[in-house]
Amino acid sequence: MSFWAACLVLATPAGSEACATCHLEQHAAWAVSRHAKAATNALFVANFKEEPLQWCLTCHAPLGDAAAGVGCSSCHAAPHNKPVTPVSCEGCHQVNFPKARVDPVTPGAWPMQNTFAEWRASGSATTCKQCHLSKGHAISGGHDLALVASALELITRRDGEELEVVLRNRGVPHRVPTGDPFRALRFELLDDLGLVVASERFGRDITRGPDGWQVTRDTTVPAGQGEVRATLRPRRPATRYRLMLIYVGTTTARAVPAEAESVVLEGELTSR
Ligand code: HEC
């Protein structure tokens, strides 16, 4: 019997509905969040089809039910007497690559998602919840394009045929993007017709070594006031630019283009 079929047979109550009667506001905000859809959104479903490990579900469906996602009790183990600290986020937002892609998974030596360590290394006194719960339980991140845009300053400078681009972090105490290693930013130069005439990816390169998979090159924007830059040489004169947030998982990206490619920032190039 498949995991999903087992879930149907057991018909585990989703749990979060039990809290809704008294915590309507939190429930309504959570219900539209990525946490609620952690095991049912198109990107996860496509990726899980390729790599159907039980391990994935320990974070994406910790309550044992895909439809329940990351529910209330995933973060509120003892609801009415225990304060919630950022450590509640670490369990899922800090994880090493598995040694091999088979259940039961043994953790390898290198981080796959490094958000909690990035935050700690930044020395920031601002906690995860101060930013991510400031507007309640909708807890947004990479899928909130206005939030991503607000995190970055983009500077372009023309130098003859070349164009230099600088992406500067406006103070987010983890890398942008952080989290899933297949998330990246792509800066594109466009001509009058809207065709891409040059581009640069700011993301992570992954290689398999003796201790498992490892991020061997990281050109995402560093935490705090960090910045990355690149020099582009367009094939034809460029008049516009855009910054895309992309998901570079190979077949996954092709399966769900709508969630795998979004425009974060765009505009006209100035003459200098
Ligand atoms: C019968 C009503 C009721 C139900 C059901 C209920 N709660 Fe509560 N909850 C309360 C009340 C009342 C408070 C106290 C509110 C206050 O202190 O202002 C509270 C407080 C909380 C707090 C804040 C605790 C703190 O220290 O500030 C959390 C978190 C919480 N509930 C989570 C949950 C979760 C998760 C569930 C479902 C598993 C749940 N509650 C179900 C009534 C309920």
Ligand code: HEC
């Ligand atoms: C991803 C983790 C996470 C999930 C999922 C989550 N919460 Fe929370 N919740 C928090 C954090 C963090 C706080 C803030 C605690 C603080 O400020 O000290 C919080 C605070 C609360 C509070 C206190 C009042 C408030 O709004 O700050 C209530 C009540 C609550 N949550 C209920 C729920 C209910 C009901 C659900 C499910 C519908 C839920 N939570 C899902 C992390 C979560």
Ligand code: HEC
């Ligand atoms: C039980 C595991 C679990 C816990 C605990 C957890 N998360 Fe998550 N979180 C996830 C998963 C899985 C996703 C990815 C959902 C998806 O597939 O889009 C996610 C996504 C996110 C996102 C990205 C949302 C977006 O719009 O892209 C943010 C931000 C986030 N979590 C913050 C937090 C914070 C802050 C805490 C602690 C208060 C926390 N999470 C606790 C599992 C967890």
Ligand code: HEC
């Ligand atoms: C000072 C505010 C701030 C703090 C503190 C913060 N974040 Fe974020 N986070 C952001 C912003 C802004 C974004 C959107 C930019 C981006 O996509 O990286 C974001 C994005 C994310 C994402 C989505 C992945 C991505 O980068 O697209 C996750 C997951 C996340 N944060 C988790 C966390 C966790 C876990 C903590 C605590 C260890 C934390 N954040 C602390 C502001 C903050």
Ligand code: HEC
């Ligand atoms: C230790 C917890 C954990 C495990 C295990 C895990 N994930 Fe995740 N996953 C997360 C968190 C947290 C995020 C959110 C980070 C972000 O927004 O960048 C995430 C994000 C994703 C995303 C991007 C979703 C989006 O909306 O952008 C996909 C796809 C995904 N995971 C698939 C998988 C698959 C498939 C597996 C198993 C092979 C797996 N994950 C194992 C915690 C986990």
